[in-house]
Amino acid sequence: MPPKLALLASAAPDAQEALALLARRYETVPVEEADIIIALGGDGFMLQTLHATQHLDTPVYGMNRGTVGFLMNGWQAEGLRERLDAAEMAVLNPLRMQATRSDGSVFEALAINEVSLLRQGAQAAKLRIIVDGKQRLDELVCDGAMVSTPAGSTAYNYSAHGPILPIGSDVLALTPVAAFRPRRWRGAILPKDSRVRFEVVDPERRPVMADADSRSVRNVVRVEIQSVRDIAHKLLFDPGHGLDERLIREQFV
Known part of the structure; x- marks a missing residue:
């Protein structure tokens, strides 16, 4: 029995056109009943879809109807079920942010x-950095700083x-983002x-x-x-076009 499919699309005209086309060609079910979720849009919409469906144990196969589409497969209406049968899976763990505001709220x-x-x-912002309870940088003067996952390492x-x-x-x-002090600090790779x-x-004086x-x-x-x-x-990604291949490819362009 073929997997049950659910379709989700961004509000972009190209995504909505693709949604209408696939809905005519393939039988679909609500997201909660699906075996695979098809996301139509760009990377931003893929992130929205993953966040919205994180309570489900359902893989998501994206097709690019946006711009960059790093997290998406190429758009093609034909042969969708064959592509899904051959698809490779990547598993991503998110980061949890707990931010305390100046008024004490979290x-x-x-x-x-x-x-x-x-x-x-x-x-410029001034940030102190503590890792696993140990202060690693007393003061980073910068426009900002970030902690990135492997999946996000090719983005911001x-x-x-x-x-x-x-x-x-x-x-x-x-x-760091535009670090001023220490001038030569380029960041760190952490477990x-x-x-x-x-x-x-x-x-x-220096709100963040x-x-x-x-x-x-x-x-x-x-934070x-x-x-x-x-x-x-x-x-889910088409064979030979998974995140590993894309990450390598990004380093040679």
Whole structure:
């Protein structure tokens, strides 16, 4: 019996057109009843889909109807079931962000790509970095900093000159954004189970915001980040076009 499919699409016209076409060609079911979820859109929509369906043990196969499409397969209406039968799976663990605001309230969110801290105003941020309870950097003067998963290492992390991490590697990238002091500090590669804490130095004069996959919170004074092993996002890719191959390819362009 073929797997039951559910279709989800972004609001973009190309994605909606693809949704209508696939809905005519293939029998579908609601997301909660599906064996495989088909996501139509770009990388942003894929992240939304993974977050929205994380309570399900259902793999997601994306087809690019957006721009970059790093987390997506190529668009093709024909032969979908054959592609699904041959697809390879990648499993991603998200990061949990716990951000404490200046008023004492706490904001929690999960990030599949990265958790980032960014200055809110004209002045550079000053951040103290603690890893597993040990202070590693007394003061980082910068525009921001982030902790990235291997899946997210080719996104904002790579733009900030952070390292590309192989999928399946048990490490995280800690990368500064436009570091002013220490001038030559390029970041660190940490074990996946590391507990990273950023403390904002002088938050009133140098306010900082935090972001977890586009879920943002302002005026933070402390942000704690750790990988979550008990949540596993399953992505399906066409053979030879999985995340491992894409990560390698990105380093030769």
